[in-house]
Amino acid sequence: MNRSIRLVALFEAFKGILVLAAATGLLSLVHKDAYSIAAKLVAHMHLNPASRYPQIFLDAASHLQDSRIVLLALGAATYALLRLVEAYGLFRQRAWAEVLAAFSGAVYVPMELFELIHEVTALRIALLLANAVVVAVMVGALLRRRKAIARLDNSTPAAAN
Secondary structure (H helix, E strand, O other), X not given: OOHHHHHHHHHHHHHHHHHHHXXXXXXXXXXXXXXXXXXXXXXXXXXXXXXXXXXXXXXXHHOOOHHHHHHHHHHHHHHHHHHHHHHHHXXXXXXXXXXXXXXXXXXXXXXXXXXXXXXXXHHHHHHHHHHHHHHHHXXXXXXXXXXXXXXXXXXXXXXXX
């Protein structure tokens, strides 16, 4: 198997596990005061609660209801499952997984470019490059697969009538 495809599979599995952990963390907030937990987290990280991003985080936490938390956790779990299935398919060398990986990586590129236009940060550049590499690796794999199938079709003798 192509080493770069294995790396993409590991990357996708890592994203799936990370998001699954976040979903689990979200579910642990059900029936708890999310705002006080968020405020403790902001204080623990020595962030200024009046500055922009901590304030956005605190405002979001103050508006969380149990039903919204459960929906967010379900959405995150669904996303994680998709990433883990994709990683499995890539490890098993399935064409559908290569298509899924190429498409799912390509979906983010326009949004990342848009974000990068507004503000250039190292994280945004890294995310754009990571997804561009995933798309390039998967498109390359799909093109190699297509050429191999075409070679097989051309080398197979025509059925005798």
